[in-house]
Amino acid sequence: MANLQRAxxxxxxxxxxxHYWDWIVQTAADLARRYGFQRIxxxxxxxxxxxxxxxxxASDVFVQxxxxxxxxxxxxxxTLRPEFTAGLVRAYIQNGMGSWPQPVKxxxxxxxxxxxxxxxxxxxxxxxxxxxxxxxxxxxxxxxVMMAAMNFCRALGYKGLTxxxxxxxxxxxxxxYIKALKTYLAAHADKLAPVDKERLAKNPLRVxxxxxxxxxxxxxxxxxxxxxxxxxxxxxxxxLRLLLDALEQSYAINFRLVxxxxxxxxxxxxxxxxGIGAQSAIFGGGRYDGLAEAIGGSSTPGVGFGCGxxxxxxxxxxxxxxxxxxxxxxVLVAHFGGATKTAAVQLAFQLRAAGIGARLAFARARRxxxxxxxxxxKHNIRYVLILGESELSEGMxxxxxxxxxxxxxxxxxxxPNWLKAEIRRQKAEG
RNA sequence: GCGGGUAUGGUGUAGGGGUUAACACGCCUGGUUGUGGCCCAGGAGAUCGUGGGUUCAAAUCCCACUACUCGCCCCA
Numbered sequence: 001m002a003n004l005q006r007a008x009x010x011x012x013x014x015x016x017x018x019h020y021w022d023w024i025v026q027t028a029a030d031l032a033r034r035y036g037f038q039r040i041x042x043x044x045x046x047x048x049x050x051x052x053x054x055x056x057x058a059s060d061v062f063v064q065x066x067x068x069x070x071x072x073x074x075x076x077x078x079t080l081r082p083e084f085t086a087g088l089v090r091a092y093i094q095n096g097m098g099s100w101p102q103p104v105k106x107x108x109x110x111x112x113x114x115x116x117x118x119x120x121x122x123x124x125x126x127x128x129x130x131x132x133x134x135x136x137x138x139x140x141x142x143x144x145v146m147m148a149a150m151n152f153c154r155a156l157g158y159k160g161l162t163x164x165x166x167x168x169x170x171x172x173x174x175x176x177y178i179k180a181l182k183t184y185l186a187a188h189a190d191k192l193a194p195v196d197k198e199r200l201a202k203n204p205l206r207v208x209x210x211x212x213x214x215x216x217x218x219x220x221x222x223x224x225x226x227x228x229x230x231x232x233x234x235x236x237x238x239x240l241r242l243l244l245d246a247l248e249q250s251y252a253i254n255f256r257l258v259x260x261x262x263x264x265x266x267x268x269x270x271x272x273x274x275g276i277g278a279q280s281a282i283f284g285g286g287r288y289d290g291l292a293e294a295i296g297g298s299s300t301p302g303v304g305f306g307c308g309x310x311x312x313x314x315x316x317x318x319x320x321x322x323x324x325x326x327x328x329x330x331v332l333v334a335h336f337g338g339a340t341k342t343a344a345v346q347l348a349f350q351l352r353a354a355g356i357g358a359r360l361a362f363a364r365a366r367r368x369x370x371x372x373x374x375x376x377x378k379h380n381i382r383y384v385l386i387l388g389e390s391e392l393s394e395g396m397x398x399x400x401x402x403x404x405x406x407x408x409x410x411x412x413x414x415x416p417n418w419l420k421a422e423i424r425r426q427k428a429e430g
Numbered sequence: 431g432c433g434g435g436u437a438u439g440g441u442g443u444a445g446g447g448g449u450u451a452a453c454a455c456g457c458c459u460g461g462u463u464g465u466g467g468c469c470c471a472g473g474a475g476a477u478c479g480u481g482g483g484u485u486c487a488a489a490u491c492c493c494a495c496u497a498c499u500c501g502c503c504c505c506a
């Protein structure tokens with residue numbers, strides 16, 4: 001093995017896998033546009049401060065040094081984005097989108113960086129498809145975001161997904177809940193695993209996430225956030241559920257669903273899939289009404305989700321769902337002998353200009369026709385256009401179908417139209 | 431940061447102290463003068479992860495390291 005390898009936690013997306021990506025991203029983008037979302041692209045790098053204020057310096061991503069942060073010579077500190085939302089809200093504020101017709105509905109796609117220990121379905125660079133609705137408090141906005149996630153999965157043919165929903169409250173009611181939870185857990189401290197004791201001290205909500213033995217029973221009797229929501233949050237949650245019911249969208253209320261980033265308010269949700277290793281969430285999202293203010297803008301509500309493409313691909317493979325095969329060029333231009341190469345090159349470009357996919361056989365020295373035929377076969381080519389000296393002297397090309405049809409000779413000048421007609425005919429026949 | 435597993439041609443594997451390290455797939459070239467898939471015949475390609483040790487002899491045994499991988503934490 002050569003001592004050449006990609007950096008830890010990085011992935012090469014080979015052509016074979018890449019067409020999953022094309023399909024997934026295309027499907028997601030089509031769907032998003034149908035909902036009225038517009039594509040936006042923002043930089044991979046932001047000032048570190050943005051994430052510090054957005055995610056909170058107490059958040060795990062920040063505290064555990066999971067960010068790729070670079071100190072610039074001039075003293076600035078910049079960071080490879082560990083998530084999309086903060087950057088998108090920054091873009092909203094900076095570009096004056098607050099004065100656009102509200103709400104502003106955006107989607108984007110690109111790489112995200114977190115310096116974690118890699119494992120199945122978790123990489124240091126991963127790609128997310130992300131949508132956000134900014135400037136809207138209506139629970140129907142939450143609904144749209146959630147349904148976009150669900151319908152996206154349906155469009156891919158995904159099966160066995162569960163929709164996990166919870167409300168995480170707001171600054172008005174969350175502290176009261178945390179206090180109640182703390183009290184309860186402290187009373188049962190003897191039953192807590194060491195990890196959970198640590199969490200209790202550091203971030204009590206995280207205990208809800210615990211996978212330790214016996215926690216299911218213990219937490220079943222723990223205070224539930226639902227009973228502590230303020231009027232506003234409760235109404236919002238109830239309205240959202242009514243809307244989900246109206247669309248007959250099933251979901252599981254998961255009072256243990258908490259998310260790692262501090263800015264979430266009210267709605268939080270995840271979409272879980274099976275068979276992709278220990279990482280089961282392919283979507284995660286929620287509402288973040290306080291984020292814009294936290295990063296220094298005027299108060300702007302928002303709701304959105306991020307979807308991990310690598311995990312979606314893992315899940316699709318697990319379920320044996322394959323994307324439609326990408327089209328390969330239907331013809332290969334083969335040539336041998338004399339001045340045929342020049343004619344072949346000209347023909348190939350002429351076909352491409354006419355909109356016909358053409359692969360040109362390369363041959364530095366003499367190369368047998370057999371070898372060129374083999375090449376065509378390997379690439380699933382439908383027609384080999386053979387330019388030999390005999391054909392060329394008559395201004396013709398031999399057309400050899402690889403699917404069993406008869407070989408014919410067609411005048412070079414007529415080839416583009418002839419091929420177009422053939423391809424159209426074949427397509428019509430399926 | 432903490433655990434477990436693995437490390438042999440491009441890929442997937444077999445082997446197991448002793449002269450040319452095996453197999454499959456892939457790749458290349460041929461199988462009569464210019465024609466694919468199947469088949470057949472050849473060929474290229476590996477300092478058996480790295481460094482040390484034991485031994486007359488190490489890919490094989492021992493130790494360390496590194497990398498990859500899976501899991502914990504956390505998250506998409």
